[in-house]
Amino acid sequence: MRSVMSRLPALMLVAASLAAAPGLAREATLVTPALTGGPSGASALAVITASGQLGGTAALNPRHPERYVVQRGDTLWDIASRFLRDPWVWPEIWQVNPQIANPHLIYPGDVISLVYIDGEPRLILERGRVERRSPEVREQRLDDAITTIPFDAIRAFLSRPSVLTRDQAENLPYVLTFREGKLMAAAGDDVYVRGVDAATGEFFSVVNVGDPLVDPDDGAVVGYQGTYTGRGRLRRGGDPATLVLTDSERETLRGDRLLPEARMPSLNFLPRAPERAVDGRVIAVTEGLSLIGPWMVVVINRGERDGLEPGHVLQVHQAGAEVRDTIGGSRLFGEKVTLPEELAATIMVFRSFDRISYALVMQSVNEFRVLDTVRNPGT
DSSP states (O other): TTTTOOOOOHHHHHHHHHHSSTTTOOOOEEEEOBBBBOOOBBBBEEEEOOOOOOOOOOBBTOOOOOEOOOOOTOBBHHHHHHHHHSSHHHHSSSOOOOOOOTOOOOOTTEEEEEEEETEEEEEEEEEEEOOOOOHHHHHHGGGGBBBSHHHHHHHHHHSSSEEHHHHHHSSSOEEOOOOOOOOOBBBEEEEEESSSSSTTTTTEEEEEEEEEEETTOOOOOOEEEEEEEEEEEEOSSSSEEEEEEESSSBBBOTTTTTOOOOOOOOOOOBBOSSSOOOOOEEEETOOSSSSSTTOEEEEOOOOOOTTTOOOOOEEEEEEOOOEEOOSSTTTTTTTEEEEEOOOEEEEEEEEOSOOOOEEEEEEEEEEEEETEEESSSSO
């Protein structure tokens, strides 16, 4: 039973693929036949069906496979893209088998097949044989489950912060001063810090607070650019406490903020369109470049207060250029004409705060810039 109860994420993926087929009804039925298998384990077959006829705006990927074996290194986005033209189109309503638990694990070796039964498209998920494992090994197996987005794409951003929220910039622990009257510090130096509430031995990223990030809608400061300067270990508690810098990328200065090294957030969220209408702007790119492309991390001026959560997918629209019409208008000066927006990219939110969110560029049609607009897919 436990092997069946760990399959909901893949079933959700299957349902999503069907719901993304044009014109399919937003109602899915989940069927899970009984387990079969030998003494060393079991295999299970899960079927998600969706009723309706093909046609409409959503579509299967015209190059979709009939059968796909999940590979190590795949992401949920990869798999959805193989079956769907728009990977974020998931079923909003479906019947979930209440006997299935742990609805967030899909493993390499799982098989997803697209079939037609009685004229209706169905996606079948088959789990291979599951070896009997000790509780310790089963716990380790959680790390083998595929993620929604590639970990490597955001590793550097999370481990070397380059953007701070306003709350972080104002309230995180900070560097007070240095030993022996130094004006700056580098790897191997002790620094005195305040506001630290942590056990000795814990590590912190040290970030220099840079220019403010301003919401173009109301002019409010919603965050700050940050420059990662290094990493330090808390050597001694107290107020002030003592932090020893273990490595440096640039000098650490008074006032630099200390960001506790956080555990990697879950990357097993479900890609989907936001439930609420979103209309915002790109306000920063972490690499500090003017043009933005695939697998870059961007900051947008919409967050939790706007209903954004990890997994929400948005589209970026490149602002239309302004040109002069010297053909139909005045031949001397020309009439100013603003060209229409063009779709530039698809992004996925992976971390959200009150007024801002971090998003990863998943697909890019055109390069785009800071202040280009972000909206719900298809709007």
